[in-house]
Amino acid sequence: xxxxxxxxxxxxxxxxxxxxxxxxxGYGTSxxxxxxxxxxxxxxxNFIIFQMTMLLIYGLAVLALNILTGGSGQFSLGxxxxxxVGAYTSAILMEHVGMNYALTLPIAGVICxxxxxxxxxPALRLSGVYLALATFALATAMPQLLKLGYFEHWTGxxxxxxxxxxxxxxxxxxxxxxxxxxxxxxxxxxxxxxxVNLLRSRSxxxxxAIRDNEIAASAMGVDVALYKTxxxxxxxxxxxxxxxxxxxxxxxxxxxxxxxxxxxxxxLGMVVGGVGWLxxxxxxxAFIIFVPNIAEGISKGLSGAVFGVLLFLVIFLxxxxxxxxxxxAQQLAAKLKKN
Numbered sequence: 119x120x121x122x123x124x125x126x127x128x129x130x131x132x133x134x135x136x137x138x139x140x141x142x143x144g145y146g147t148s149x150x151x152x153x154x155x156x157x158x159x160x161x162x163x164n165f166i167i168f169q170m171t172m173l174l175i176y177g178l179a180v181l182a183l184n185i186l187t188g189g190s191g192q193f194s195l196g197x198x199x200x201x202x203v204g205a206y207t208s209a210i211l212m213e214h215v216g217m218n219y220a221l222t223l224p225i226a227g228v229i230c231x232x233x234x235x236x237x238x239x240p241a242l243r244l245s246g247v248y249l250a251l252a253t254f255a256l257a258t259a260m261p262q263l264l265k266l267g268y269f270e271h272w273t274g275x276x277x278x279x280x281x282x283x284x285x286x287x288x289x290x291x292x293x294x295x296x297x298x299x300x301x302x303x304x305x306x307x308x309x310x311x312x313x314v315n316l317l318r319s320r321s322x323x324x325x326x327a328i329r330d331n332e333i334a335a336s337a338m339g340v341d342v343a344l345y346k347t348x349x350x351x352x353x354x355x356x357x358x359x360x361x362x363x364x365x366x367x368x369x370x371x372x373x374x375x376x377x378x379x380x381x382x383x384x385x386l387g388m389v390v391g392g393v394g395w396l397x398x399x400x401x402x403x404a405f406i407i408f409v410p411n412i413a414e415g416i417s418k419g420l421s422g423a424v425f426g427v428l429l430f431l432v433i434f435l436x437x438x439x440x441x442x443x444x445x446x447a448q449q450l451a452a453k454l455k456k457n
Contacts, residue, residue, distance in 0.1 A: 143397050151397075155170075155303060156303070158170065159296055159300070164293055164295040164296070167293075167295045167299050168367065169407065169408075170299060171295070171298055171367050172364070172367060172407060173404055173407055174303060174306045174400075175302060175360050175364045175367060176383075176384070176387065176403040177306065177399045177402075177403035178305075178306055178309060178356060178357075178363070179357050179360040179361075179384050179387075179403075180384055180387040180388050180391060180402045180403050181309070181313060181396055181399035182197065182354070182356035182357040182360065183197050183353060183357070183384055183388045184388050184394065184395075184396060185313060185316070185325075185353050185356070186349050186352075186353035187388060187393060187394075188393045188394030188395070189322065189326060189349060190325040190326075190329050190345065190346060190349035191328060191329030192241075192245075192249060192346060192349060192350065193246065193247075193249055193250040194350075194353070195250050195251075195253045195254040195257055195378070195382065195385060196253030196254065196255075197253075197257070197357050197380075197384045198260065198376045198377065198378065198379075198380035198381035198384070199256045199257050199259075199260035199376070199381075200230045200233065200234060200353075200357040200358055200361065201360060201364065201376060201380065201384075202261070202371075202373075202376035203226075203233055203361065204226040204227070204229075204230050204357060204361025204362045205226075205364055205365035205375075206264065206279075206361075206365070207222065207225060207229050207361075207362060208223065208226050208281075208361070208362030208363075208366060209281050209365045209371045210272050210273070212281055213279055213280075213281060214272060219284050219366050220301075222362055223359050223362045224359075226358045226359060226362040227355040227356070227359040229358060230354040230355050230357060230358025230359075230361075231352065231355030231358070233354055233358075234350040234351045234357075235347050235348070235350060237256065237354070238347035238348075238351065239347055241253075241347075241350065242343050242346060242347065254381075257377075257378045257380075257381040260376060261373040261374060261376055262373070264373040264376075265373050273371075273373075274371075276372070276373065276374075277372070278370060278371050278372030278375075279370070279372075280369060281365050281366060281369045281370060281371065282369070283298065283366065283367075283369050284297070298366065298367055302363050302367070305359065305363065309356055310396065313356070313396060314396060316352070317396075321348065324340045324341075325345060327340055328345055361376075383406045386402070386405070386429070387405060388402055390402045390406075390429075390432060390433075390439050391403075391439050391441070392438055392441025392442065392444075393438075395441035395444070397440075398439055398441050401439070401440035402439070409425060409428055409429075410425055412428070413425040413428060
């Protein structure tokens with residue numbers, strides 16, 4: 119290497135592999151959002167609390183998909199299958215084994231992690247639309263598998279299983295819905311923080327290197343096969359926990375509740391929230407929960423058409439999702455501070 123080349127190498131500025139602001143909110147904004155999530159349930163009715171609980175649960179599922187697609191660049195339309203496995207795991211352990219609901223969640227996460235990791239092995243040979251089609255097939259097949267008579271004793275077959283909603287522990291003076299909301303909020307915060315730290319870690323940098331250029335990542339010594347399957351496993355594990363929480367919140371699991379429509383909704387939530395931006399998972403979750411209700415309120419007969427128009431407007435106006443809105447808001451705030 120020549121002296122000039124050595125000088126260029128030594129003087130090249132270091133580049134941060136994982137921009138912190140690309141993944142999370144600032145501390146001030148995070149505290150405001152957290153305070154709102156803690157206080158609002160104290161001021162609203164149980165039905166609104168239930169909706170907020172589902173907002174957090176779907177937000178976890180969208181976050182899991184964001185780690186897989188936004189983190190490692192792998193497309194998946196099969197998240198509903200992992201969600202169903204997690205939901206049925208918690209429901210079966212609670213109703214057939216009598217296990218405490220809180221203990222069923224890590225078990226659901228571990229089982230779904232293994233399921234996702236194993237599914238990621240044959241999926242290594244696929245990429246792009248072919249991987250999306252493979253996961254689409256998984257999501258399509260899962261409801262039918264849950265209806266098989268061989269599993270009917272455990273799954274309840276077509277009729278499904280009824281799940282008992284837990285009471286608040288230690289005699290706390292709060293309703294079942296409120297307790298389950300704060301329980302879900304605590305788990306959501308823990309998984310969110312762990313996910314941010316994961317993407318900032320060595321494994322997260324490996325995910326993003328694979329996402330940006332798989333050949334270059336392999337040349338740099340990244341074990342592409344290991345990290346791609348690991349991304350599938352982590353995403354499936356978080357989705358399984360979300361599925362378990364969903365089963366407890368809804369108090370019912372049935373095969374027809376985990377169709378391909380759920381998988382598409384989660385993918386839509388990721389796009390609306392901003393691919394690769396973890397805080398956008400909650401925004402995307404809010405979109406898939408509340409916008410269909412708004413569309414039905416506008417026109418019950420044409421609710422699907424109204425929803426399609428609203429979705430088109432969102433994608434047309436903010437193609438990068440909520441992340442784009444957050445960046446614009448941040449720039450405006452910076453200009454106001456200067457003035």
